[in-house]
Amino acid sequence: MLYDADFLSRLEHGLKDLSSVWGVSPEADLKLLTISENATFRIADAKGGRDLIVRVHRPDYHTEAEILSELAWIEALRQDGVVATPQPITAKDGSLLQVFSDGETTRHAVAFEYMAGKEPDAESDLVRWYGALGEINARLHGHSRGWTRPDRFVRKTWNFDRILGEGAYWGDWRAALGLTPEGREILERTHALLETQTAAYGYGADRFGLVHCDMRAANLLVEGDRLGVIDFDDCGLSWFAYDFAAAISFMEHEPFIPDLMAAWLEGYRRVAPLDAEHEAALPMFIMLRRMQLTAWIASHAETPTAQSMGTAYTDGTVALAKRYLAEHS
Numbered sequence: 423m424l425y426d427a428d429f430l431s432r433l434e435h436g437l438k439d440l441s442s443v444w445g446v447s448p449e450a451d452l453k454l455l456t457i458s459e460n461a462t463f464r465i466a467d468a469k470g471g472r473d474l475i476v477r478v479h480r481p482d483y484h485t486e487a488e489i490l491s492e493l494a495w496i497e498a499l500r501q502d503g504v505v506a507t508p509q510p511i512t513a514k515d516g517s518l519l520q521v522f523s524d525g526e527t528t529r530h531a532v533a534f535e536y537m538a539g540k541e542p543d544a545e546s547d548l549v550r551w552y553g554a555l556g557e558i559n560a561r562l563h564g565h566s567r568g569w570t571r572p573d574r575f576v577r578k579t580w581n582f583d584r585i586l587g588e589g590a591y592w593g594d595w596r597a598a599l600g601l602t603p604e605g606r607e608i609l610e611r612t613h614a615l616l617e618t619q620t621a622a623y624g625y626g627a628d629r630f631g632l633v634h635c636d637m638r639a640a641n642l643l644v645e646g647d648r649l650g651v652i653d654f655d656d657c658g659l660s661w662f663a664y665d666f667a668a669a670i671s672f673m674e675h676e677p678f679i680p681d682l683m684a685a686w687l688e689g690y691r692r693v694a695p696l697d698a699e700h701e702a703a704l705p706m707f708i709m710l711r712r713m714q715l716t717a718w719i720a721s722h723a724e725t726p727t728a729q730s731m732g733t734a735y736t737d738g739t740v741a742l743a744k745r746y747l748a749e750h751s
Contacts (some may be wrong), residue, residue, distance in 0.1 A: 539643030553569025579661035593721030600733030638671035667707035
């Protein structure tokens with residue numbers, strides 16, 4: 423229960439004290455936007471003409487080196503015209519990563535330019551936007567394969583162990599809300615199958631590299647004909663095909679997912695080839711991601727997303743796993 427009212431109040435006070443480093447006036451409006459891994463605020467400064475998004479990092483998740491590595495990739499993607507994404511904002515001293523004290527704890531904060539737009543939804547033609555997302559993913563993956571990472575670049579590795587295994591970053595799916603003994607038995611078998619399948623698929627350079635890893639609809643911004651991508655906080659080393667699974671986070675069970683997959687594949691192939699082996703792996707990664715998110719909900723129960731999903735998401739995960747076992751065992 424990290425993000426209680428007292429905790430958020432302390433973050434707001436810390437940001438108000440810190441905001442002058444970005445040239446923001448004391449009268450600027452500070453508003454909490456989202457709580458997920460991190461707490462994200464908007465600072466709108468009518469007097470100073472600045473409009474910023476500030477991300478306060480969850481403690482003990484990313485190191486300073488990991489955060490700066492994320493920002494280095496964002497800068498490279500922007501410079502090379504790969505994707506429309508907000509520019510990281512430097513402080514007056516030129517630094518990108520800021521810190522402030524919260525009692526005996528140090529909080530890390532990063533500012534970005536505000537990007538206009540709204541999350542795509544069924545009413546804004548999801549199929550169209552997931553086709554555009556496929557193009558973006560293809561460009562991003564091509565950049566990832568060819569980019570020379572700077573010295574001291576470090577990001578998390580999202581392999582099977584870190585997604586579902588004993589070293590899972592987001593906790594144990596066995597702690598899922600409302601998981602029954604029958605459901606656990608189904609998920610145990612699915613876990614074992616996915617471990618075997620991902621090992622067989624492998625970690626070769628043609629399929630595993632630096633990816634965004636969280637291009638879900640909440641991290642997409644539509645403005646006119648532009649599809650912007652935000653929040654590279656989970657970018658790291660993982661399977662390229664996992665980017666599609668992440669893109670349908672929290673809606674894996676919806677009947678329109680095959681249409682989104684077809685659009686994403688078509689968009690991807692407009693930019694780069696994607697052979698049948700990688701296409702066939704998409705259902706595996708969807709199931710892997712679904713189980714990972716089931717663990718995330720249990721370990722982040724204080725967040726609005728987790729509270730909105732609750733035990734129904736666990737039940738849905740078990741139903742999807744049961745179907746997956748029937749189709750892929």
